Amino acid sequence: MTKKSGPAGWQEITTGCVVLRPGSASEYHTGSWRAQRPVWNNQKCIKCGICYVFCPEGCVAQSEDGYFKANLDYCKGCGICAHECWSRAIAMVEEG
Amino acid sequence: MNIVENFDLFAPRLINKKELLSSGHRACQGCGEVLAVRLMCKALGENTVIASATGCMEIISSMYPTTAWELPWIHVAFENAAAVASGVEAGLKALRRKGKIADRDIKVVGMAGDGGTMDIGMQALSGAMERGHNMLFVCFDNEAYMNTGIQRSSGTPMGASTTTAPAGKVSMGQKTWKKNMAEIMVAHNVPYVATACPSYPLDFIRKVEKAKKVKGPSYIHCFSVCPTGWRCPSDQAVSLGRLAVETGIFPLFEVENGKYKLSSEMPKKLTPIKNYFKSQGRYRHLGEDEINMIQGGVDREYRKLLNKVQCLAAWD
């Protein structure tokens, strides 16, 4: 959690505990769950975007040069992108 | 690998770029269900309100004081997502008619897992569909109560081992055939029923888009691979979904106003189910006889479906 202060007191609880900040779950970085990380070999990449489509985290994005990469703040290292990449351009590499 | 055959090479260009379910959600590694939800949201677009049942997708996305949702979203309880969705639909309809909100088409979508749809949520769903609300209901079927720890549901397939129908010395695990939920929805005479799987993203997205356009109730039964509950590697969530389709275990079809149509993704010849079973821990205990028995059931159901497709493709 990147929150600066501690959890709110009862008076700061939003009415009905409604969450008014869409997409705020992104404050939580799931990247720390990862044991392996995907590494793209752009020489093999055909820019089809399967890795982007099949990422359960929605954390694979296309760069301006047309190649793809994962946002490692969120990538959980599931390996779907590597498994599905038909040109085998993605390798899962051990973390740490 | 024949993905390219079935998959447009430039898929990303055809898919809505905007993520309506943000990263940072707490789904397990390789969750096929959250992938399906993410793709569904892309197909639905921003003019959507979602009513979710309790379940994996609810707890992983809405940890107070944060949310992964970029769409208006409401959760009330486990069994009532369809009832809540029907209320949202009725509320928006009245407010729009009375000029209290802007005159704008908003699609209301109910969503639940197999338990929240086929077991505890069945009554509320049946009621909502029968009443004809303008809403889509999507069942994300991962074939057991995964959120509570892999207990069997009526969506659990024959032979699968779960924590409440475990394989043991005298048991092969689940001893019942999976409930055919899509057919139950067809029996409600709703205008549009489809089965889908995120392993076929363009087919899935197209079906959601079609359901969205229906003025009235529609239902999509979405196959969602659960690596945690099925005890399979997390990188196989997509390939296993594909195998489920290729084996005929989870055939893709649509029923539009009672007319059946097999999706183009279905192969001419089915793959034996043992290819699908082998990487899943939940089937590991099955012997040859049991697999053959299940293969018989899968074949029988598939023939039944093909018959319907043949006989009910056009009838009026």
Next chain:
Amino acid sequence: MAKRVGMEVALAVAEAVGQCNIDMAAVYPITPQSHIGEHLSDLVADGKIDAEFVTVESEHSAISAIIGASGTGARVYTATSSQGLMLMHEILPIASAMRLPLVMGIANRAVSGPLNILNDHSDIMPQRDCGWISLFVENGQEAIDLSIQAFKIAEHKEVNLPVCVNIDGFQLTHMVEPVEFPDQELVDKFLPARVPFATLHPSKPVTMGAFSMADYFTEIMKAKDEALKNSKKTILAVWAEWAKMFGRTYKPVETYKAEGAEILLLTMGSMSETAELAIDELRAKGLAVGLVKLRLWRPFPFAEIKEVLLSAKKVLVTDRAVSFGGPGGPVCSEIKAALYNEKDRPTIYNCIIGLGGRDVTVADFASMIKKVAEEEANKNADTYEFWGVRE
């Protein structure tokens, strides 16, 4: 001019709700509530109310559907009884945690088993801790007035909580009574359009019904408790405004001939009118007795209860439900809790009466009070009695 007519109370409740510009209602049939739902659907069918009437397949879906609609900003209503309320039970605390201003009419009826369709309070009492504002009415006029006030209280920006109006099944819902409907113009003035604190709409996406772990759950419960306690201020203000506009006064705790009474009888709901006759009879005989009528069940009016009860020597609390294996009746438990810290508190007696439609007559109330009068005030009054039970 306010219209004075003779009407069945259930229909009058539906008419009153119809005066409130509701947007959506979801009702499932159950005796003795059904006439409310039927008449509401009549009003919708005749175009007298511009609302969606959703004919749900259960009470569970009724409460769920009105939550969904309320989430969009709509003004919503449902009504139920007994088993229907028990089926809704799971959803009631969710509605209050979500701070949605639902309004529900309850035609109070005994809870099964055995199955019984007649009146007592065993349906509402198990809902006590669900975080709803809970009001009791005594007659048809009160049923009309409180059904309208309920929307204003529920939707008030300081409140945002669900409200239930308890109307005794059959004994009240099915009585034809002379009632007066407030002028529509005045109702419109009294009850402005709802201003929701958040709505389910793509123009500003919000998440309702989020999941909370231990880090926030206690704070959320505290916020809900404070909101419910704090709602009393608004309830009092709404009643003051009502009195000014319509001339009828409402209080959390009301009294009848309680001045100088040594024995106070406490009732809730429609039996209060019978109890009043017993008080008249006993007062005529020279007994210093009076009646206390509890209107506001939640938030519980501790200060008001103390104010009226502390002057008496004995208090006879009647309950129309049983807390099995517990201290007797749930109302009596609350009264005892309210008075426990007071040094000169009265002795409390508890009679459980009128279960499952059992008639309670003027003579019954008179005998109950006389029995209490004859007992020496002591601390052995921790017992309770099923009044009139056959041995």
